Amino acid sequence: xxxxxxxxxxxxxxxxxxxxxxxxxxxxxxxxxxxxxxxxxxxxxxxxxxxxxxxxxxxxxxxxxxxxxxxxxxxxxxxxxxxxxxxxxxxxxxxxxxxxxxxxxxxxxxxxxxxxxxxxxxxxxxxxxxxxxxxxxxxxxxxxxxxxxxxxxxxxxxxxxxxxxxxxxxxxxxxxxxxxxxxxxxxxxxxxxxxxxxxxxxx
Numbered sequence: 587x588x589x590x591x592x593x594x595x596x597x598x599x600x601x602x603x604x605x606x607x608x609x610x611x612x613x614x615x616x617x618x619x620x621x622x623x624x625x626x627x628x629x630x631x632x633x634x635x636x637x638x639x640x641x642x643x644x645x646x647x648x649x650x651x652x653x654x655x656x657x658x659x660x661x662x663x664x665x666x667x668x669x670x671x672x673x674x675x676x677x678x679x680x681x682x683x684x685x686x687x688x689x690x691x692x693x694x695x696x697x698x699x700x701x702x703x704x705x706x707x708x709x710x711x712x713x714x715x716x717x718x719x720x721x722x723x724x725x726x727x728x729x730x731x732x733x734x735x736x737x738x739x740x741x742x743x744x745x746x747x748x749x750x751x752x753x754x755x756x757x758x759x760x761x762x763x764x765x766x767x768x769x770x771x772x773x774x775x776x777x778x779x780x781x782x783x784x785x786x787x788x789x
Contacts, residue, residue: 593642594649596764597668599629600661601653601686601698602738605761608636614765615639629664644672647679651764651771654683655784656706656715657698662783673778682771683781687715689770690758694732697723699741715784724749734758 596607605618617636637643650672652665669681687708690696697707697718705723708715709730718726724745727733735742737757746755774781 593647595647597652597665598761599665600657601736601760606632606636607761609765649680651682653686657686658701680775682773684771689763689767690734695727695730696734697727698736698739736760
C-alpha cells in the first residue's frame, strides 16, 4: 500500500540499460531487461511488474522521471510517451526530464554511443551536448581531466582503452544517477507540449 509516501518512477529506455526504478520515499527498487531491442514491446510489462512487486498500481505514482537524450531515438520516445500518457490520464502526476549526458557529468566531459554507433559528448562548461565523429571521439575526450561514460557502454569502454584514458574515466549507472540527482531534472508538468526529445526540441 502507498499510504502517504511519495512514489517516483524512473525510466531508462534509451541507454544500454533497459531499466526502471521505483523510489518510495527513500527506498529504491530496480528492475531490468537484458534485451534493449525489445524496449517498445516490454516497457509496459516491466513497469507493471515493478509496481506489482511493491503492491502498487500506476495510479499510486506521484512523479515520473525519464531521459530526453541523446541516446537511442526509439528508446527516448518510448520513455517520454509513457510519461505523457500517464500524465494525460492523471494530470496530478508530475513529469520530469533531463539531458542524459548532463546527468552523467561531474565537472568534465561525459560521452555515450547510441545503438547505431554514433558518439555524443556533453561539456559542462558549454552546457550542451554535441555529436562527434567516431574517428575523432578519442582525440576530443582526451583533452579533459575527467571523463564519464555509461558503465555498460562497451563501445565507449573500447574508446577509453584504445586511447589509454582509464585513469581519467569513470563508468556510471544511469538509473542510479537518476535517483541520486533528481534536482537536475526539469519539471514539464505544466508544459507537457515542451516535453520532447532533445533532437526534436532543437527543430
